[in-house]
Structures are given as C-alpha cells and as structure tokens.
Amino acid sequence: MTGDRNTADIGDFLRSRRARIQPEEVGLPTHGRRRVPGLRREEVAQLAGVSVDYYIRLEQGRGSGGTSRTKSGGVSDAVLDAVARVLRLDETEHAYLRTLARPRDRRTAVRPAAPRVRRGVQLLLDGMERSPAFIVNQRMEVLAWNALGDALNGFSRMAPEERCVPRQVFLDPAGRELYPEWHAVAAQTVAHLRLSAGLHADDPELCALVGELSVKSEDFRRLWADHEVAECARGVKKIHHPVTGLLTLPYETLSLPGDPDLTIVVYTPEPGSETAERLALLGSWTSAVPEATERA
Known part of the structure; x- marks a missing residue:
C-alpha cells in the first residue's frame, strides 16, 4: 500500500512541476494545440537528456529500471539532478524528489519506537x-x-x-x-506535512492524519493537491x-x-x-x- 502511494506521489509531483513551466520559458516552440499545461513529458526528457521512455517510467514510479541507475538500483543522481534542473526545483523540492524516487525497502525496514522527550x-x-x-x-x-x-x-x-x-x-x-x-499558515503547514510524508512514508499514523484532514477539510484537500513542499x-x-x-x-x-x-x-x-x-x-x-x- 505504501509503495502504491509513493508511486502516485512522484507522478503527481512531477506533473504538477511540469505544469508550472511554459515551453517558451525554456526555448521550445509553442506551435500546435497543447492538451496539457506546461511542458510535455517528452519535452522534459529532451531537456534533461534522457529517453522519453525512461522519463515516463520515472514519472510512473518505475524509474529504477533501465541503465541510469545507482549500484543499489535506484535512479542515478545525474538523472535526478537533470530533471530537477529542467523543472526548476528548489533545494527542498529536489530533496523531496530524491526521496520519492528512492523509497526505502519497507520489507526489511524496522520502524523505531516513538521518540520520547528526554x-x-x-x-x-x-x-x-x-x-x-x-x-x-x-x-x-x-x-x-x-x-x-x-x-x-x-x-x-x-x-x-x-x-x-x-x-x-x-x-x-x-x-x-x-x-x-491563516491562508499563509495553512499553505506552509501542508507543504511541510507533505515533505514529512515523503520522508516517513512508512508511518501509519502520519498516513492516517493526512487521510483524516483530507476527509474533513476541503481547504486541506485543495492545498495537498498542489504538491508544494x-x-x-x-x-x-x-x-x-x-x-x-x-x-x-x-x-x-x-x-x-x-x-x-x-x-x-x-x-x-x-x-x-x-x-x-x-x-x-x-x-x-x-x-x-x-x-x-x-x-x-
């Protein structure tokens, strides 16, 4: 279940970042009808110097395949850095992308006990x-x-x-x-919570909190869908x-x-x-x- 959520998160995150950038901003022609806002997947792949197929697999949460991999089987730094550069991610967004692209192996992960304040x-x-x-x-x-x-x-x-x-x-x-x-505080709270959710995808209580807020607050649902971190x-x-x-x-x-x-x-x-x-x-x-x- 965690893996499915992580796959959806990386796809939604990358699509939301593609939508922020207009083709003319990166020197691409804008001729023809465009069905999606911002950059197309093949345009991101071209600008990042990777194959279209590889970028699509990355956006679908299947980026550990292919040749651009680390020794551990994850997406290479070079690919993630190139995609982050094309999508103009800031440092926090770049780190968040790395977290989504390289989920820990939850089959062997041991969840630590809840920390206590010394x-x-x-x-x-x-x-x-x-x-x-x-x-x-x-x-x-x-x-x-x-x-x-x-x-x-x-x-x-x-x-x-x-x-x-x-x-x-x-x-x-x-x-x-x-x-x-309030609106600024709400947006900041959601952006921080989404960053934390990426770092702690195996925390069931955090998943439950996001679910509760999504069900009970329309404002939270709207801000969560923006994928700001x-x-x-x-x-x-x-x-x-x-x-x-x-x-x-x-x-x-x-x-x-x-x-x-x-x-x-x-x-x-x-x-x-x-x-x-x-x-x-x-x-x-x-x-x-x-x-x-x-x-x-």
Whole structure:
C-alpha cells in the first residue's frame, strides 16, 4: 500500500512541476494545440537528456529500471539532478524528489519506537524563560513545551490529540482567529506535512492524519493537491492572543541530533519590541494566576 502511494506521489509531483513551466520559458516552440499545461513529458526528457521512455517510467514510479541507475538500483543522481534542473526545483523540492524516487525497502525496514522527550531536553526548554518554545514530531504533534509556550498556545489545556498543528489549523474553528494570516499558515503547514510524508512514508499514523484532514477539510484537500513542499526552518508567524492581542513572532527551529524526528520550535521576538513586552506581560500574568488561586 505504501509503495502504491509513493508511486502516485512522484507522478503527481512531477506533473504538477511540469505544469508550472511554459515551453517558451525554456526555448521550445509553442506551435500546435497543447492538451496539457506546461511542458510535455517528452519535452522534459529532451531537456534533461534522457529517453522519453525512461522519463515516463520515472514519472510512473518505475524509474529504477533501465541503465541510469545507482549500484543499489535506484535512479542515478545525474538523472535526478537533470530533471530537477529542467523543472526548476528548489533545494527542498529536489530533496523531496530524491526521496520519492528512492523509497526505502519497507520489507526489511524496522520502524523505531516513538521518540520520547528526554528530561535534559525538557530542562533546556524550561531554561528559555523569555521565548515560547515547544517540540514537535514528524506529524507536527506537540510533545513538550515550556511555560511561556503553554501561556501562548494553551497546550496543557488540550487533549493529547488536539496538540497537533495541522488539526489546529484545519479542524479547529478557532484556528482562523488565532492566525490572522491563516491562508499563509495553512499553505506552509501542508507543504511541510507533505515533505514529512515523503520522508516517513512508512508511518501509519502520519498516513492516517493526512487521510483524516483530507476527509474533513476541503481547504486541506485543495492545498495537498498542489504538491508544494517546504521546510519550516525559520520565518515569522502572527498570532492573535486573547489576552495580549496581536503578536508578531519570528521563529527558528532546531533539530535534535539524537532524535531526528523531533524539532524544537522557538519564537524569538526582537528584545524591546512590542511583542517582546506583551510576551513578558503574558508570562508574568500566567505565573501569578496559580499564586492567586492558592491565596483564595
């Protein structure tokens, strides 16, 4: 089943990238009626310097055949590099194509146990007193957080299944109020989830999450069909908090070398900025609430 999905993914991905490029952009004539938008398969093959038959097999998920192979039987770097050049793939898209073209052998793959957040990592989060921080896995599920991250997002008040960024964005009606730039957040979330799905095609829970979102959200289905892939390594996110109002939050992500499926997300507002001051107010307000409760 995983192999069938991987085959469909590489075909859909390459077709979507062909459709983005017009023949005149790459010096090809545009005479005659064209039944498909963008480049035809034979045009991609010509520009990449491979046979039409080989490119068709690659797009159909059968690219391990033929002569342009690695010793392990996968598609060669030269072919993938040439196709990426013709289709003008960026670094993330290029890496994603490699993943789709060279699926791991799931017959012998041993799925590792779900990663747990080590105590030392939790202490690292807790030490970031001025920055909201949390940890997500490959499914963008939130596994741990610090006090300010909880004050900002309310993770401790959520059921475990609700601590999932894609579910919050697409299935929680409050998501559109939380993110003033919802459409940008939604597109970025899907692009990152598709990249993760390519890297973890043997993760049944990730497949189930994609299925759930596809069934329950028309917006997710539309964005998923675009086959955009992106790594959310850094950026700026705007959040409307019910206590502090609008917060403009630059963020950075950190990978854990010992736990490759875990990522630390840290919001890094500029010191002295209005957002930094509002976060400090939020932190002091939330820390005072338990004390007031105890006095009562």
